[in-house]
Amino acid sequence: MTARPLPSSTPAAQGVDATGVLALLDALDAAPDIEPHSLMILRHGHVVAAGWWAPYTPERPHLLYSLSKSFTSTAAGFALAEGLIGLDDTVVSHFPEFEAEITDPRSRAMLVRHAATMSSGHLAEMVDTAYGTDPAEPVRGFLLHPPERDPGTVFTYNQPATYSLAAILQKVTGQSLSDYLRPRLLDPLGIGEAAWLRDGTGRELGFSGLHLTTDAVARFGELYLRDGVWEGRRLLPEGWVGEATRAHVPTAGRMGRTDIPDWDQGYGIQFWRSRHGFRGDGAYGQFCLVLPEQDAVVVTTAATERMQAVLDLVWRHLLPACRPAPLTGADAADAALRERLAGLALPPATGKPAPPERAEDWAGASFTPYGGVRPDPRGLTGVALDEGPDGWTATLTDGGRRTGLRLGTGGWTVSEEPLPVAVSGGWTDPGTLEFAAQFLETPHRLVITCTLADRAFRARWRTEPLNATRLDRLRAPVSGA
The missing domain is CATH 3.40.710.10 (DD-peptidase/beta-lactamase superfamily)
Structure with a gap:
């Protein structure tokens, strides 16, 4: 359509x-x-x-x-x-399979309207607690932690409240x-x-x-x-x-x-x-x-x-x-x-499209996290460079998965595979490569700096991804994936 x-x-x-x-x-x-x-x-x-x-x-x-x-x-x-729910239904009534476990009066009193308006009675964000308590059923994990206040009396921005409504x-x-x-x-x-x-x-x-x-x-x-x-x-x-x-x-x-x-x-x-x-x-x-x-x-x-x-x-x-x-x-x-x-455009990262010297040292070079510390929660562990007929490619490894990024020849170079991403940047001096990867179906930009002398890299996010745990998931979900 x-x-x-x-x-x-x-x-x-x-x-x-x-x-x-x-x-x-x-x-x-x-x-x-x-x-x-x-x-x-x-x-x-x-x-x-x-x-x-x-x-x-x-x-x-x-x-x-x-x-x-x-x-x-x-x-x-x-x-x-359509009469499928009521705002005055209790949340637990929609989950009779574990209702017997939810014994706290405040948890049992929580209504759909309380979940829908972020007024469950909890005083702190509970998303990590809910998933940590029961990853297989976060609603159960949420309800097993009693609210500190009566539902409906206090606002707290709380992801499991919305999750419970969605469930x-x-x-x-x-x-x-x-x-x-x-x-x-x-x-x-x-x-x-x-x-x-x-x-x-x-x-x-x-x-x-x-x-x-x-x-x-x-x-x-x-x-x-x-x-x-x-x-x-x-x-x-x-x-x-x-x-x-x-x-x-x-x-x-x-x-x-x-x-x-x-x-x-x-x-x-x-x-x-x-x-x-x-x-x-x-x-x-x-x-x-x-x-x-x-x-x-x-x-x-x-x-x-x-x-x-x-x-x-x-x-x-x-x-x-x-x-x-x-x-x-x-x-x-x-x-x-x-x-x-x-004419709106984000300024690309600057840098030369090829090493100004010692290109042979960069070709095939691998880089590990600077100081041996993983730089971000996605577990990025390595960067490898290769030179091909179409230019240079940086391959990022996180959790054993490899994501290849084409560095291009200036400006933003857009690729659709393995995921929608735009890359800019290049060599800022003979011993330093810095490039930005803009994940185009998200707000996020990853900037990576590789130094030849140390064979090490640093990575930093402009804004930290909140949902994805892997680089290859920084995109709209694909049906069946």
């Missing part, structure tokens, strides 16, 4: 001052700790700006991290309307989340590929792991902006948008920081309230911002530890650019924005 493109328009025709969007782009590009990957802005139902920073491209899915939760929420909305949905529907959502949400919105990571139980995670294109997330945001109606047809149950996106539980001060005001506005059913509108968001800058007052949707994918800074820039530059009526005399600004969006 080929999706009908979203309606598009000039910014001015939809009352958006293109100079404000240009200022936002300037600010994103100037921030050394924000690496933007895509931006899409809709106003009055029209795409007024869309751009991808090369080597990222429109057709690629991108790992959404916890923005996945808002899609799990949507599945819950459908299941509620219930997959149990009562007999389908994966993505299969359940396909005829109800994804196909009606014109969303094609949707890939969701699974854990050892075979379930889709629910709390993370969904890979979608920026366009798909924009369609999702537009559906929520329109109160669940798409092209004149109601998709979401009436009243669901208001219920899912209102503040069910206060969050002020519960994230352990005082400098993130957009996380202090309250939490809904797997949606955050914001200082402006509401949002789904995921680690490192994956945002779907729904702004009813501006009649706008803003979607970003990115790699940054400073997610509040991204929101601050949107509020500072984009909100004032949304005007109450179409603009006149703005053709030059609109044209400048089109040109800017077409």
Whole structure:
């Protein structure tokens, strides 16, 4: 099925001052700790700006991290309307096979609504505890650890709460989340590929792991902006948008920081309230911002530890650019924005495409972790170089698996196999090779430096992968893999 493109328009025709969007782009590009990957802005139902920073491209899915939760929420909305679950069901009632083991009154009192609103009563993130207690059934591992407070009385951002909701949905529907959502949400919105990571139980995670294109997330945001109606047809149950996106539980001060005001506005059913509108968001800058007052949707994918800074820039530059009526005399600004969006690109790592001298020493050379210490949790143990007719290849070994990266001859060199990745960089001096590997279906960049004198390498992540335990899994999951 080929999706009908979203309606598009000039910014001015939809009352958006293109100079404000240009200022936002300037600010994103100037921030050394924000690496933007895509931006899409809709106003009055029209795409007024869309751009991808090369080597990222429109057709690629991108790992959404916890923005996945808002899609799990949507599945819950459908299941509620179909009578498959109730918000006042106890969580344990959906798992009678181990109900006898769950004896703590608070664990037994936890409702589906508590799991859905991150108000299980626990005071700390429980994901490692749940999986560590029972990897074969993390819901059991979660419920075996009693909440410190009564469910419903306190917010704690807690992955197993969402996981439990997702597990219930997959149990009562007999389908994966993505299969359940396909005829109800994804196909009606014109969303094609949707890939969701699974854990050892075979379930889709629910709390993370969904890979979608920026366009798909924009369609999702537009559906929520329109109160669940798409092209004149109601998709979401009436009243669901208001219920899912209102503040069910206060969050002020519960994230352990005082400098993130957009996380202090309250939490809904797997949606955050914001200082402006509401949002789904995921680690490192994956945002779907729904702004009813501006009649706008803003979607970003990115790699940054400073997610509040991204929101601050949107509020500072984009909100004032949304005007109450179409603009006149703005053709030059609109044209400048089109040109800017077409030329967005991440700066490649620098370096020469071949050793400036002693090439024979580099050919076939192997490198071990500097100081003998594995540099990251994926267990990267070796780097080997080979020269071929098409240039140089670096082969990374982690956990006995080998991933070959073609170094290329300048700029970003994109490969699809063994996984979608772009590589840039090269020799910075006769004894040093440094290259960056951008895993194109994720936010993540790995930078590796090899030194010939030591036959050693160092590796560092710009942003640390949270789900993948192996390099070859830094991609959208492949069916059957």
